Amino acid sequence: MSLPENVAKLLDRILVENPLHRRFIQAALTHLTAEELDHFATYLRYCSAKGLDMEFMARCYLTIVEDTLREQIYFMANKEYRHKCFADVAGDVYFNEEYMNQYMYGLAITSFLWPNHVGLTRYFKETFPRNKRGNYLEIGPGHGYHIMTAMQIGKFDKYLGIDISKASIKQTRSIIDHFQPRLKSRFRLELTDFLEADKLEKHSFDSIVMGEVLEHVEGPEKFLRRVAELAKSDAYIFVTTCINAPAIDHIYLWRTADELENMIRACGFSIRDSLYLTIAGKTIEEAAAEALTVNVAYVLGA
Numbered sequence: 001m002s003l004p005e006n007v008a009k010l011l012d013r014i015l016v017e018n019p020l021h022r023r024f025i026q027a028a029l030t031h032l033t034a035e036e037l038d039h040f041a042t043y044l045r046y047c048s049a050k051g052l053d054m055e056f057m058a059r060c061y062l063t064i065v066e067d068t069l070r071e072q073i074y075f076m077a078n079k080e081y082r083h084k085c086f087a088d089v090a091g092d093v094y095f096n097e098e099y100m101n102q103y104m105y106g107l108a109i110t111s112f113l114w115p116n117h118v119g120l121t122r123y124f125k126e127t128f129p130r131n132k133r134g135n136y137l138e139i140g141p142g143h144g145y146h147i148m149t150a151m152q153i154g155k156f157d158k159y160l161g162i163d164i165s166k167a168s169i170k171q172t173r174s175i176i177d178h179f180q181p182r183l184k185s186r187f188r189l190e191l192t193d194f195l196e197a198d199k200l201e202k203h204s205f206d207s208i209v210m211g212e213v214l215e216h217v218e219g220p221e222k223f224l225r226r227v228a229e230l231a232k233s234d235a236y237i238f239v240t241t242c243i244n245a246p247a248i249d250h251i252y253l254w255r256t257a258d259e260l261e262n263m264i265r266a267c268g269f270s271i272r273d274s275l276y277l278t279i280a281g282k283t284i285e286e287a288a289a290e291a292l293t294v295n296v297a298y299v300l301g302a
């Protein structure tokens with residue numbers, strides 16, 4: 001499969017900076033469909049239109065790679081995450097606009113290059129209710145690519161994104177303005193803590209998406225219970241998180257899927273469907289025994 005020119009330039013730049021990443025990149029490309037590769041190129045064209053060159057984008061991606069590797073080494077040695085509370089990471093990550101800006105661009109690139117992240121995106125598209133109407137809520141839209149995707153393939157009447165990071169809000173607004181300008185009147189963003197967003201009405205949302213949020217907070221059960229309060233009885237509820245997955249801003253550690261799913265059920269949900277993505281072809285039981293990363297996604301019933 002030939003690579004779009006801008007994708008090739010980005011990968012070349014990444015490998016100049018980190019030649020040891022070559023085998024990973026080569027393997028990652030084999031997981032992408034032609035359509036996904038085209039979406040990757042389209043995202044990079046959007047970034048270029050914002051004045052971001054491929055050298056900057058490569059640096060954003062490698063920031064994620066290097067930070068994650070450092071935390072993985074710590075986790076292997078200590079069997080726990082480096083940070084345990086939100087205050088430990090908030091100033092350096094979420095409220096550091098320069099770092100968060102790079103972090104979000106880098107994370108968007110992992111959506112195309114990290115097989116587990118590619119799998120999560122595919123699962124989101126596969127399970128997404130394309131003809132459902134009403135109100136859509138996304139908690140922690142981050143770089144905005146997934147809420148933009150929801151607006152592309154969905155038919156919801158109103159879309160709301162809530163995030164605590166100014167950088168995330170700016171990136172989400174920018175990507176919607178670029179790709180979905182005709183839906184701007186149906187789209188709203190709030191810069192606030194989800195648990196403090198007191199104007200949200202109970203049982204008012206027909207879809208709630210919370211991707212890669214729970215591992216970043218001290219009390220994930222509070223977030224889950226709040227989602228349960230806001231969701232309609234027939235809502236599409238999509239949640240992703242991870243097990244044994246060290247990262248610079250991960251503070252809540254689940255060691256097994258059972259731990260995580262017991263919490264989900266205790267917060268009032270049923271698990272309608274699930275996806276487990278391990279590494280190196282391991283079963284979920286093998287991954288748990290070896291404390292290896294598992295990415296998980298759930299479609300929940302309220």
